[in-house]
Amino acid sequence: MQDTRSPGRGLRRRRLLGQAGAAGLVMAAAPVRAKTIDLPLPGGPDKRQITTAFPQKGAMILQRTRPPLLETPFEVFDHGVFTPNDRFFVRWHWAVIPTEVDVDKFQLAVHGNVNQPVSLSLQDLMKLPQVEIAAVNQCSGNSRGFFQPRVAGGEWANGAMGNARWTGVTLKSVLDKAGLKAGSVQVRLRGMDQPVVADGPPLMKSLDVDHARDGEVMIAFAMNGQQLPLLNGFPLRLVVPGWYATYWVKMLNDIEVLGQPDTNFWMATAYTIPDTPNADMKPGQTGVKMVPINRMTPRSFVTNLQAGARVSAGKPTLARGIAFGGDCGVKQVDFSSDGGKTWSAALLGKDTGKFSFRRWEAHFTPTAKGSYTLMVRCTNTDGVAQPDHANWNPAGFMRNVIETTPVTAA
Amino acid sequence: MVRPRLKILLLAAAVVPLCGAAQSALVLKSTSVTLPDSSAMFPPGPGADVANANCLACHSVGMVTNQPVLPKAAWEAEVNKMRNAFKAPVQASDVPAIVDYLVSIKGPK
Numbered sequence: 291m292q293d294t295r296s297p298g299r300g301l302r303r304r305r306l307l308g309q310a311g312a313a314g315l316v317m318a319a320a321p322v323r324a325k326t327i328d329l330p331l332p333g334g335p336d337k338r339q340i341t342t343a344f345p346q347k348g349a350m351i352l353q354r355t356r357p358p359l360l361e362t363p364f365e366v367f368d369h370g371v372f373t374p375n376d377r378f379f380v381r382w383h384w385a386v387i388p389t390e391v392d393v394d395k396f397q398l399a400v401h402g403n404v405n406q407p408v409s410l411s412l413q414d415l416m417k418l419p420q421v422e423i424a425a426v427n428q429c430s431g432n433s434r435g436f437f438q439p440r441v442a443g444g445e446w447a448n449g450a451m452g453n454a455r456w457t458g459v460t461l462k463s464v465l466d467k468a469g470l471k472a473g474s475v476q477v478r479l480r481g482m483d484q485p486v487v488a489d490g491p492p493l494m495k496s497l498d499v500d501h502a503r504d505g506e507v508m509i510a511f512a513m514n515g516q517q518l519p520l521l522n523g524f525p526l527r528l529v530v531p532g533w534y535a536t537y538w539v540k541m542l543n544d545i546e547v548l549g550q551p552d553t554n555f556w557m558a559t560a561y562t563i564p565d566t567p568n569a570d571m572k573p574g575q576t577g578v579k580m581v582p583i584n585r586m587t588p589r590s591f592v593t594n595l596q597a598g599a600r601v602s603a604g605k606p607t608l609a610r611g612i613a614f615g616g617d618c619g620v621k622q623v624d625f626s627s628d629g630g631k632t633w634s635a636a637l638l639g640k641d642t643g644k645f646s647f648r649r650w651e652a653h654f655t656p657t658a659k660g661s662y663t664l665m666v667r668c669t670n671t672d673g674v675a676q677p678d679h680a681n682w683n684p685a686g687f688m689r690n691v692i693e694t695t696p697v698t699a700a
Numbered sequence: 701m702v703r704p705r706l707k708i709l710l711l712a713a714a715v716v717p718l719c720g721a722a723q724s725a726l727v728l729k730s731t732s733v734t735l736p737d738s739s740a741m742f743p744p745g746p747g748a749d750v751a752n753a754n755c756l757a758c759h760s761v762g763m764v765t766n767q768p769v770l771p772k773a774a775w776e777a778e779v780n781k782m783r784n785a786f787k788a789p790v791q792a793s794d795v796p797a798i799v800d801y802l803v804s805i806k807g808p809k
Contacts, residue, residue: 333768345733355738355760385758390732412728420718440768442778457724460715486758490787506715517728524731531714555785643714 331435346519357382362449368593371647373452386484402547405469424646434686458510477502481541496552531645532617570681586616590668603699615670619644625652629663656699747801
């Protein structure tokens with residue numbers, strides 16, 4: 291994005307390098323070329339920049355600079371079930387994002403239909419009983435770029451998800467500080483980010499009172515044992531295990547207890563899905579009842595072999611990956627190397643909690659040279675399996691079709 | 701066998717309370733960052749100036765250039781969503797030029 295050809299910039303650059311001395315000159319001699327990646331999105335465009343320009347983040351796929359949309363490169367998911375903080379995907383709706391947070395001044399307000407409004411400092415909050423949970427955080431529109439016909443939105447491949455150990459306090463314990471009045475219906479969460487335009491709708495998400503108080507929904511101050519990167523919601527982020535990331539409000543600083551259902555734009559209009567199995571409908575279909583998106587569905591992926599990978603004919607080959615059950619645990623992962631004609635149960639890795647990624651692995655032997663179609667299917671502990679046809683809806687939400695990875699044995 | 705059963709129960713619990721000394725010793729540190737911006741503009745063409753003037757206040761151009769080919773009706777819906785839902789200050793009289801431009805760069809050929 292920097293125009294290094296502009297004379298002014300070139301001059302400034304030379305001066306800075308002069309001050310930096312020989313070491314600076316060596317660094318400047320390295321070619322400045324943006325790395326790119328091709329995402330296999332049907333019809334394209336598939337080229338994206340790999341960026342390291344964002345604070346507290348490593349190499350990420352740049353989907354949008356402002357407000358940031360950063361996708362996790364898929365190979366990260368082969369390294370283990372927990373996604374490193376500096377590779378965890380990033381998604382913001384409005385570009386007015388505070389870039390400074392003073393931990394001594396930050397306050398979390400609880401107000402609305404409560405006995406006694408309270409304002410908690412981070413110290414107050416961390417004195418409450420702490421809990422920890424491993425949970426997948428997945429964008430509602432993860433994999434939107436694979437929808438056919440294509441739909442508008444963040445054109446993600448499969449990397450708008452991540453899994454972390456979240457440490458914090460239950461939302462219930464914070465609500466109890468204020469005390470809910472009779473007639474409380476929903477709890478509305480809001481963060482410090484703000485609309486760019488004055489009358490734009492600020493991002494607010496609501497949960498039913500019973501859900502908010504279930505002891506699983508929590509306010510996290512740490513992910514994977516560290517404070518959150520600012521772009522992942524520092525200092526506090528709501529964690530809603532088993533539910534899509536739209537509810538996991540970042541930079542959470544405002545909790546309002548409502549005496550009636552929330553009808554704000556982000557609940558009533560945005561982030562709604564067809565009220566059908568797998569949020570599936572036909573393109574152009576009208577009169578479909580829409581409801582707020584909610585629980586996640588099971589998914590699984592091969593992580594050690596990419597589409598088009600070469601494997602050795604006649605040799606036992608390892609396929610490995612991750613699975614998650616959505617709103618409950620992983621019961622079983624089945625693997626096929628013949629395009630779904632035959633399936634066998636994969637070996638499951640350690641259980642790090644029902645909302646977490648779970649490793650699986652399977653071996654297959656491509657007996658002859660040629661093409662092989664690998665497929666992987668997760669069945670969750672509620673008995674729900676991934677579907678064999680892709681869902682469609684106009685917002686590109688909740689894709690969870692059985693993944694297909696073509697490889698060639700040579 | 702009481703002990704193995706207890707272990708299984710603990711593993712099955714998704715939310716693990718951290719008791720007493722197990723409370724996190726993490727000390728949060730104030731944070732200040734700088735976010736990169738993009739000064740990239742829409743590709744040149746008739747209507748690019750209207751798109752540059754109306755679209756880039758809220759988001760960088762990559763949001764649009766990364767979109768797939770979409771029919772004109774979809775582009776109209778997007779521009780109207782920006783105006784009506786997100787309250788982008790786009791004059792109604794500018795909408796046709798913006799839509800035509802978007803169709804020229806991201807419409808069916």
